[in-house]
Amino acid sequence: MRARDLLTAFPTVTLETPVAEAARLLADQGLPGLIVVDGDGLPISILPGTQVLRLAVPGYCQDDPALARVIDEAHADVFLRAVAGRTVREAMPRERRELPVTDPDATVLEVAALMARTHSPLAAVVEDGRLVGAVTLRTLLDRVLAA
Amino acid sequence: MRARDLLTAFPTVTLETPVAEAARLLADQGLPGLIVVDGDGLPISILPGTQVLRLAVPGYCQDDPALARVIDEAHADVFLRAVAGRTVREAMPRERRELPVTDPDATVLEVAALMARTHSPLAAVVEDGRLVGAVTLRTLLDRVLAA
Numbered sequence: 001m002r003a004r005d006l007l008t009a010f011p012t013v014t015l016e017t018p019v020a021e022a023a024r025l026l027a028d029q030g031l032p033g034l035i036v037v038d039g040d041g042l043p044i045s046i047l048p049g050t051q052v053l054r055l056a057v058p059g060y061c062q063d064d065p066a067l068a069r070v071i072d073e074a075h076a077d078v079f080l081r082a083v084a085g086r087t088v089r090e091a092m093p094r095e096r097r098e099l100p101v102t103d104p105d106a107t108v109l110e111v112a113a114l115m116a117r118t119h120s121p122l123a124a125v126v127e128d129g130r131l132v133g134a135v136t137l138r139t140l141l142d143r144v145l146a147a
Numbered sequence: 148m149r150a151r152d153l154l155t156a157f158p159t160v161t162l163e164t165p166v167a168e169a170a171r172l173l174a175d176q177g178l179p180g181l182i183v184v185d186g187d188g189l190p191i192s193i194l195p196g197t198q199v200l201r202l203a204v205p206g207y208c209q210d211d212p213a214l215a216r217v218i219d220e221a222h223a224d225v226f227l228r229a230v231a232g233r234t235v236r237e238a239m240p241r242e243r244r245e246l247p248v249t250d251p252d253a254t255v256l257e258v259a260a261l262m263a264r265t266h267s268p269l270a271a272v273v274e275d276g277r278l279v280g281a282v283t284l285r286t287l288l289d290r291v292l293a294a
Contacts, residue, residue, distance in 0.1 A: 027288035076256035109223035141174035
C-alpha cells in the first residue's frame, strides 16, 4: 500500500483566496486543512483548519481569553464578517517548516511518519511537479486498520 | 450563539485505552481528535489525531524520513500491529499546555479564539464538573458561516 493507493482529490486555495472562502471550504467539505498552491499548482503550504480560524479571530482576542469574553453574543456571532478583504496569504506561518508533501511511491508508514512529524492530518502528494491529490489521516487510519 | 448551542456528543478515552482502539475511534467516526478523561470523566487532555498516530509510528521512523523509506511495503502496511500493548498514556504530551476546555456559556468567538490559541480542532465543554460534549471546528465554522 502506497500513497497512490490512498489518494483523495483535494481542493486547493492560493495566497489570494479570501479567508471567508477558505473557511467555507473547510466547513462544507469537513476538511482537516487546506493545501495552498502557487501559480504552477504546486503546494507551498498546508494549513491546518485552526490556522485559518486564527486569521478570522480578531488579534486582541487571540491570546487573551478575557478579551474574547467581553464581546457580547450578538457581535461574537458575526466575527467572521470582519475578515472581509483578508486572504490566505495572511494565514501563512512565518517560520519555514517541513511541509507534509510526499510522492505517490511513499509507503503508508512513510506517510504516517510524515504526518506525525509535521503534526498534519493531511499530506499532499506530488508527482512529476504536479499535485495529484492528498492523503488524509482518516483515510490512512481506515486503510491501515483494515490491513 | 454559545458553546451549548454547538455541542456534539463526543466519545472519550482514558489513559488506559489501547492505542489501536483510539486509532479505530478516530478512523471510524472521522474525529479530529480524542478527549482523554480521568476516572471522574473530566478531560485531562485533548489529543489531536496526529498525536495518536505518532504513537503508532516506530520511534526510529519518526524523525528520520530515510529510515521509514527502507521498511518494505509489506511490513509498512501492518505497522499499526506493533502498537499492541501501548496505551493512550504514552501519547500524552510531556509539557503541560493550555487545554481546549470551555464552559457552555462561552460565545462562539471565545471558542474560536480558544481553538486558534491551542491549535485544537476540538474543544471540550465542561459544566458543573461534568463533560457535556465537545465543539468541533467544523460545527463552529458551519454555524458561524450560516449566521
